Amino acid sequence: MSRDDELGRAFGLPATDPYVICWRDLDESSTAEELDRLKDWVDWVTSRYDLDHKVVPPCWAAHGAVVEELSALRTLWESCYQDDAAPTDPVAFHRDLTLAMRRLRDWTSMLGCTRTVHRG
Template sequence: MNPDDDLARALAFAPPTDPYVVCWRDLDPTSTTEELERLADWVTWATTRYTLDHKVIPACWPHHGAIVEELSALRTFWESSYQPDAAPSEPLAFHRDLTLALRRLRDWTSLLGCTRTTHRPQAGS
């Protein structure tokens, strides 16, 4: 995959018209793959937009359930914050909660021990 194509897609990213909450526990394997691809588009956009590095979101994030759950929740909040009927304060609420989520992501990533180039599977994975 060409990094320039990823960047172009990330910068052109727009929220879908109907945000929805994903319950990862209830997804079948096909739906999980589809949702991970959809989430990956948003993560690419967010890491570019907010200049997030591997210490916050490691490249292997799809292999870590807690990180997937956090990123999915953030995406849902972001999508709902930018809907036409959203309150004008919703983007600020998203950014307030983003600060807390980034702390959690840093903590989880630090505990996992994954690096920019190396994935460390979690115990029991």
């Protein structure tokens, strides 16, 4: 990451390219920071698309598979709205959102978490 990108992130500015996270490579401190950053997007997407706790449980950050799915979805969303994105990219995001919602619902169901209970 360039110095400009680091400064931009420090001030909460969007990255110039889609922001890809390799969660496996992060230390504990970096993981916490990235979860905070992802939380902002998850809050927005769950509100914007009216996703309930059966798709994205309140304890999503405690479940690696759910974090990976949401992080990948955010990266796709960011790439679809870049200056050089194709006009059809937002439609592709919505196609993939439908698939991701199915996977998230399946994982949440297997986890057994509810709106008020975390089973981790």
